[in-house]
Amino acid sequence: MSLYEIYFGGSLLLIVVGLYIIASKRHLVRVVIGLEAVTLGVNLAIASMGIRIVDDVVMMDALAQSMIAISTAVAAAITALALSIALNIYRHYGTFDVRKLRRLRW
Amino acid sequence: MIADPLNLILILVGAAIITVILDPVFRRVGLIEFGGIVASLAFLSTLIFLSLEAVAGAVIPRTIVWGPDSPLTASLKLDMLSIYFSMIFSGLGLVASIYSTRYMLFDVEHLPTDDLLWIRRRELGLDRYYALLLTLIAGMIGVTIANDFFTLYVFWELMAISSYSLVAFRKWSWEAVEAGFKYLIMSTLGSLVALLGIALLYGLAGSLRFDAVRAAVFGGGNMAATLSLMMILIGFGVTAAIVPFHSWLPDAHPAAPTPISAVLSGIVIKTGVYAILWPLFKIFSPLAYGFGPILIGLGILTMTFANIGAVMQSDVKRFLAYSSIANIGYIITGIGLAAHVLKTHPSEIGLAALALTGALLHVLNHALGKGLSFLSVGCYIVRVGSREVEKLEGIGSRMPITTASLGVGLLNLAGVPPLSGFWSKLFIISASLGIPSDNLMLAASIIFILNSILAAGYYLWLFQRLAFKKAGSNEKYEEAGEAPALMLAPLVILAAACILVTIMLNPVLQFIRSALEVILG
Numbered sequence: 001m002s003l004y005e006i007y008f009g010g011s012l013l014l015i016v017v018g019l020y021i022i023a024s025k026r027h028l029v030r031v032v033i034g035l036e037a038v039t040l041g042v043n044l045a046i047a048s049m050g051i052r053i054v055d056d057v058v059m060m061d062a063l064a065q066s067m068i069a070i071s072t073a074v075a076a077a078i079t080a081l082a083l084s085i086a087l088n089i090y091r092h093y094g095t096f097d098v099r100k101l102r103r104l105r106w
Numbered sequence: 107m108i109a110d111p112l113n114l115i116l117i118l119v120g121a122a123i124i125t126v127i128l129d130p131v132f133r134r135v136g137l138i139e140f141g142g143i144v145a146s147l148a149f150l151s152t153l154i155f156l157s158l159e160a161v162a163g164a165v166i167p168r169t170i171v172w173g174p175d176s177p178l179t180a181s182l183k184l185d186m187l188s189i190y191f192s193m194i195f196s197g198l199g200l201v202a203s204i205y206s207t208r209y210m211l212f213d214v215e216h217l218p219t220d221d222l223l224w225i226r227r228r229e230l231g232l233d234r235y236y237a238l239l240l241t242l243i244a245g246m247i248g249v250t251i252a253n254d255f256f257t258l259y260v261f262w263e264l265m266a267i268s269s270y271s272l273v274a275f276r277k278w279s280w281e282a283v284e285a286g287f288k289y290l291i292m293s294t295l296g297s298l299v300a301l302l303g304i305a306l307l308y309g310l311a312g313s314l315r316f317d318a319v320r321a322a323v324f325g326g327g328n329m330a331a332t333l334s335l336m337m338i339l340i341g342f343g344v345t346a347a348i349v350p351f352h353s354w355l356p357d358a359h360p361a362a363p364t365p366i367s368a369v370l371s372g373i374v375i376k377t378g379v380y381a382i383l384w385p386l387f388k389i390f391s392p393l394a395y396g397f398g399p400i401l402i403g404l405g406i407l408t409m410t411f412a413n414i415g416a417v418m419q420s421d422v423k424r425f426l427a428y429s430s431i432a433n434i435g436y437i438i439t440g441i442g443l444a445a446h447v448l449k450t451h452p453s454e455i456g457l458a459a460l461a462l463t464g465a466l467l468h469v470l471n472h473a474l475g476k477g478l479s480f481l482s483v484g485c486y487i488v489r490v491g492s493r494e495v496e497k498l499e500g501i502g503s504r505m506p507i508t509t510a511s512l513g514v515g516l517l518n519l520a521g522v523p524p525l526s527g528f529w530s531k532l533f534i535i536s537a538s539l540g541i542p543s544d545n546l547m548l549a550a551s552i553i554f555i556l557n558s559i560l561a562a563g564y565y566l567w568l569f570q571r572l573a574f575k576k577a578g579s580n581e582k583y584e585e586a587g588e589a590p591a592l593m594l595a596p597l598v599i600l601a602a603a604c605i606l607v608t609i610m611l612n613p614v615l616q617f618i619r620s621a622l623e624v625i626l627g
Contacts, residue, residue, distance in 0.1 A: 070256070078270075
């Protein structure tokens with residue numbers, strides 16, 4: 001297995017784990033954690049696409065680096081927003097349990 | 107005229123920064139409309155810039171790069187297609203921000219009394235409302251002027267984050283925070299799927315510039331390219347509310363403040379359409395990748411599901427949200443028909459152009475009609491305090507201007523003949539009947555026609571219940587009158603725009619044709 005495949009396989013694994021967390025957990029904060037795991041998986045996928053091996057030295061493409069930096073910042077904004085909405089839900093219901101909500105069915 | 111399309115973004119984001127800093131100051135001295143004025147001026151100036159650019163004639167598609175022209179630098183483009191979409195976006199942003207100056211005040215006044223805690227804590231965040239609206243539209247315009255996939259993704263997230271905060275804006279209501287959370291999770295997952303597709307394209311091409319990616323994937327037959335095509339379709343399809351991925355929309359759109367519902371339903375989902383249309387036709391060629399039947403199938407599924415769902419709604423805003431999904435179905439079907447024709451009958455490019463013309467005209471019609479309908483319903487909410495159809499029956503006698511505007515919007519959405527909503531549907535239907543030997547297109551046209559009839563039926567039924575039915579025994583009617591002038595003005599502007607598009611259909615079609623040259627080459 002080449003380095004690309006290991007990295008890409010790892011990123012897919014992280015995405016699957018994140019999706020599993022989102023689908024199975026009943027706690028709003030855990031759902032946000034699952035979302036973050038998916039984000040990290042996608043970032044790792046970008047990283048695996050940016051691997052360049054020059055003279056047996058593993059490097060990363062500059063475009064991939066800047067993409068990951070920006071996408072991490074975006075993910076931080078989304079996580080902050082998700083947590084603040086989760087906090088507002090907690091203020092209403094006094095619980096973080098998804099099952100107690102009225103409309104949150106997917 | 108616009109030397110650099112980035113100026114559009116700078117105007118809007120600059121105005122957003124100004125409102126964030128100065129709005130609390132002006133709010134304290136009593137000028138509560140300050141944010142609305144700044145936002146309206148910013149939207150007006152982008153609209154004027156864009157129309158000057160469009161009137162100046164043949165816009166030469168051009169790209170702008172900062173710094174050295176390497177595959178690493180971000181770049182923007184400007185062509186007739188981006189101008190067409192951006193004009194719709196800033197136009198609806200303008201009317202929404204005028205409308206908000208009065209509506210948002212009402213929204214705060216009518217807090218449930220047991221939630222006055224929020225006011226005491228000064229956590230209403232009204233001073234940030236216009237900043238979010240401005241960044242929302244800035245993100246949408248940015249999506250249409252991006253020239254590489256990562257710039258597109260960054261602007262996409264700017265739009266998405268602003269719209270999540272706006273859906274959850276009334277954080278004192280359970281409906282808004284729940285719908286906001288659901289919207290955030292689903293739409294972010296969608297964006298991440300699209301980003302994974304973009305990552306695959308980056309692996310294939312080594313760059314994310316549209317021309318470089320196009321050179322890498324244009325020939326077709328590449329497994330990874332097909333996979334990333336599907337990921338982009340699914341990922342952006344979540345925001346466009348294509349049916350298997352639509353379930354956030356009927357919750358999120360009604361839960362937002364009404365002007366935001368108008369913006370979300372009218373144009374945010376159209377950004378999803380653009381983000382599907384552009385990569386599919388310009389990057390992946392419909393000739394190499396046979397995605398036409400998939401799009402037709404999704405479109406048919408979307409419109410049928412949503413039309414059936416709409417009939418069962420008793421909440422007017424929820425009803426309008428379902429009808430937005432249905433209209434996305436019409437647009438996606440039009441795009442799919444064009445792709446299918448290009449693939450199977452490459453000589454019939456005129457027919458593909460007809461289908462795409464219908465789809466693009468429907469983007470405009472739906473933005474105007476749905477914006478108008480939502481804003482009219484907002485007036486009812488202000489005066490009657492309800493959005494249930496039963497409680498609004500016969501409101502037409504009390505609020506004639508609002509109801510007449512709603513009528514124009516609903517008739518436009520229903521596709522009643524003289525209005526332009528009829529022509530856009532007719533273009534798509536006649537394109538689908540263009541090749542009678544093709545069974546798929548024939549089936550699509552039959553289902554399309556049945557859906558249009560069903561939709562026309564329920565729009566007219568809703569309108570007659572609101573306008574002509576005898577008023578029930580609702581004591582709120584007695585004092586109900588027209589909404590404030592600043593809320594009626596946007597309705598009149600949008601109703602006039604609906605009629606104006608109908609009267610000036612030829613110039614509009616000319617405009618769309620020049621936008622199509624960008625797509626079809």
